[in-house]
Amino acid sequence: MAAIAVGGTVALGGGGTAAFEGMSMPKFRSTQAAKNPRGVELRAVARWQGRGYKVKIQERSELGSCRDHSYGRVTRFFADHPCRSLHRFLAELRTPRGNTVVVAVSTVDMPDVGSATEFSLVDRHGTGNIVELPKEYRKYRNVEFTGHRYRSWRDENLVTNIQAEPVGRTPGAFVLGEIIRLGTS
Secondary structure (H helix, E strand, O other), X not given: OOOEEEEEEEXXXXXXXXXXXXXXXXXXXXXXXXXXXXXXXXXXXXXXXXOOOEEXXXXXXXXXXXXXXXXXXXXXHHHHOOOOEEEEEEEEEEOOOOOEEEEEEEEEEOOOHHHHHHHHHHHOOOOEEEOOXXXXXXXXXXXXXXXXXXXXXXXXXXXXXXXXXXXXXXXXXXXXXXXHHHHHO
């Protein structure tokens, strides 16, 4: 996904909806398929660093079931469609201008493409999601992920979802959109 901004504004809606005014966001498919959940993390970190963000992985988890670390209808989905693995990480990004953004990423490895496609229910507002690591990580426990800065992405049987929230001063819609785009392209 490439972003072209010419004086536009970005309004990211809750539950994974997004509206872009004055901004063209064509679909992009990475030339390197995400072969495993850890690879998603490594490529996201490399892309963020390549754009000048200082990245510190605060916490990582590859333990537990998707069902046990989800809420809402998503929990019921995983009861009927167990995932093969769940990889979550929490990153602290420092922008070139010194703002801090906390990013929660989860990558779910489903048994097949069909069940991964069905997991798109996570993109509908009010259906639930994977629990973000900040809920379990003391330093950012008070960061509330609103769903306003959210995107998910499917690559075959892997589904990645990313949420970003500023800590303190907000860096601006373009920067937040770029962080999300780089994390899931």
